[in-house]
Amino acid sequence: MNLVLLGPPGAGKGTQAKRLVDKYNLVHLASGDILRAQRAASTDLGRQVAGYMDAGELVPDELVTQVILDRIKDVISCQQAGGFLLDGFPRTVTQSQDLDSALEEARSRIDAVLDLCTDRELTISRLTGRRSCPACGAVYHLSSIAPKVAETCDRCGGKLVHRSDDTEQVVQQRLEVYQQQTAPLEQYYQQRGLLRQIDGNLDIDQVSRQIEQVLVELAGT
Numbered sequence: 001m002n003l004v005l006l007g008p009p010g011a012g013k014g015t016q017a018k019r020l021v022d023k024y025n026l027v028h029l030a031s032g033d034i035l036r037a038q039r040a041a042s043t044d045l046g047r048q049v050a051g052y053m054d055a056g057e058l059v060p061d062e063l064v065t066q067v068i069l070d071r072i073k074d075v076i077s078c079q080q081a082g083g084f085l086l087d088g089f090p091r092t093v094t095q096s097q098d099l100d101s102a103l104e105e106a107r108s109r110i111d112a113v114l115d116l117c118t119d120r121e122l123t124i125s126r127l128t129g130r131r132s133c134p135a136c137g138a139v140y141h142l143s144s145i146a147p148k149v150a151e152t153c154d155r156c157g158g159k160l161v162h163r164s165d166d167t168e169q170v171v172q173q174r175l176e177v178y179q180q181q182t183a184p185l186e187q188y189y190q191q192r193g194l195l196r197q198i199d200g201n202l203d204i205d206q207v208s209r210q211i212e213q214v215l216v217e218l219a220g221t
């Protein structure tokens, strides 16, 4: 099963992805995580994408698409996982078209696009309060999912960080960019019969239950 998680910054894509990959043995391909790892390793790509990410702009398609498509091809050719879960990719219509072409060539396809529809004000408060662990990837929130010890990961003891693009000003810009460049994908996938809308405003367990429902329906078709 190959899935795409769509939704604005702070909709809860990463949070739901962690649950889904364990349950369905999927490979989690999160474009933001992949780009942040390139930055942390100071690669050429990492240096090229840093300015765009810090400003809340999308990285140009030509820098991001091939990196993700190569990972997808690896997953398909290994045949060890139950499929892949895309989180943060595609983000433009051009990325979607390139993804479709690559999957067609590999005789694969997307089974569903889970669209976490979430109100703007809620996503802003989720992101400005988010703290992440760069060591193990755990995600917290200062008020709703606070770590037991301030600024410290419960799971691995790593020091939590506030992402540089999670300030209110940059989050506002990311939301604008989402509306302009990524929201048109809803229509793109609606026309292909793949879009499944999920209420992302609900609590984490309620969102998970809606997704489960969709996946059960999908398995029955």
Ligand code: AP5
Pocket: 007, 008, 009, 010, 011, 012, 013, 014, 015, 016, 030, 031, 032, 033, 035, 052, 053, 054, 056, 057, 058, 059, 060, 061, 064, 087, 088, 089, 090, 091, 095, 126, 127, 129, 130, 131, 139, 140, 141, 144, 145, 165, 174, 200, 201, 202, 203, 204, 205, 207
């Ligand atoms: P990326 O890292 O992909 O960021 P994003 O899409 O903006 O998504 P986030 O990670 O901010 O949010 P999320 O939906 O995963 O929320 P989370 O689960 O963490 O991209 C960053 C940048 O990289 C982009 O701006 C761009 O520059 C570049 N980039 C990446 N991909 C690209 C591409 N394909 N093309 C071009 N550029 C690209 O949850 C957020 C918080 O809310 C957490 O604290 C969590 O605990 C909490 N929370 C989650 N769900 C709930 C809930 N249901 N109720 C209450 N709290 C919740």
